Amino acid sequence: MVGIKTLPETATTTTGETHFRFMASRVRRNPHTLAFVAEVDAFEPRIEAAIAEERNLLAAEASAAAAVQFADHDLDDSVDFVWANVEKGSLLAQRLFGDLRPSELKRPTLGGQLDIMKTWPEALVEADKAVLKDHAPVVAARAQAGAMAAEEKKSATQKLVDFRTIGTRVKLNQDHNGLRKSLHGKLGEVQHAHKLGAGWAESFFLQESAEELTLPQLDKKIGAATAELDALTKQREALVAQEARLAAQRAQAEKREKKAKLDALQKLKADLAAQEAALLAELAEGDASTKS
Incomplete structure (x- = not known):
């Protein structure tokens, strides 16, 4: 059977x-x-x-x-x-x-x-x-x-x-x-x-x-598939380049963000140091006045 x-x-x-x-x-x-x-x-x-x-x-x-x-x-x-x-x-x-x-x-x-x-x-x-x-x-x-x-x-x-x-x-x-x-x-x-x-x-x-394809039919299908593959390959290459560019931009954005935070912290540190120095000076003047 x-x-x-x-x-x-x-x-x-x-x-x-x-x-x-x-x-x-x-x-x-x-x-x-x-x-x-x-x-x-x-x-x-x-x-x-x-x-x-x-x-x-x-x-x-x-x-x-x-x-x-x-x-x-x-x-x-x-x-x-x-x-x-x-x-x-x-x-x-x-x-x-x-x-x-x-x-x-x-x-x-x-x-x-x-x-x-x-x-x-x-x-x-x-x-x-x-x-x-x-x-x-x-x-x-x-x-x-x-x-x-x-x-x-x-x-x-x-x-x-x-x-x-x-x-x-x-x-x-x-x-x-x-x-x-x-x-x-x-x-x-x-x-x-x-x-x-x-x-x-x-x-x-x-x-x-399924009927067997003739040689011209096979060639036509292969040609169409090749053209589609070429188009998809180019599209993929463009997307890869685009994603790489965006990835680089993300890295730059993160770096700029960290730099901005560092600058802000350094400025805050400098401001606090200045305030500390001013307070110490005031305290020193107060001590000097008391002794005199």
Whole structure:
């Protein structure tokens, strides 16, 4: 008896459902296979549950992606607002933007932009302009929302990946293959007992057939794939350069922040030393007056 195809463990939920529906419909309608209907019916809820689970995971990922886009838009709005109100060339502008143009800072979706703008509120709160000082809590809230959205998106994507690679879908495909193999064996026995002819048992399973591509068709596909690979490679190189630039900017921003804190501490130390010297002088004068 000819064998049947084993579905890959990575087969999509849609592919698994298509194969199951094909098999189940034939088992349910053939008079020789009514004894197997209960077994097929018992497995169907798992197919439907996996479809529902994946649909919910996809919806969660889409929702998280929307949150990321809205959070990124709000941060971009703050970039434009601050740039419009900060004095160009000032220490504050250098602290916030470094050598990045606003368009460069806004280019990534969250990512490096979020890392940089998380440090903005503590700088804005010290701004001389009230409009910038008042915007500090706005940036803080938007940065927090961005961080939460990024984490939500990361978590949602990971859950979907787990579902497809190590979770429900993989286990479903494994058990589905077990069911298919078991039914194929039973159908083979029915085929032999009733002399139903070669291929009868296999007819209950969807046989995927693909026409072989011609050489020109293969060349066309290879050309398209190569062009897409080149485009993706260039896009990746641009993103790598952009992330490197943002990473350098983050490092510079952190260095400037530490330098500003050090300067403030040194100034405070000098002021305290001056106050101490003045107090000591006053005490010394008081002692001298008492002795005289």
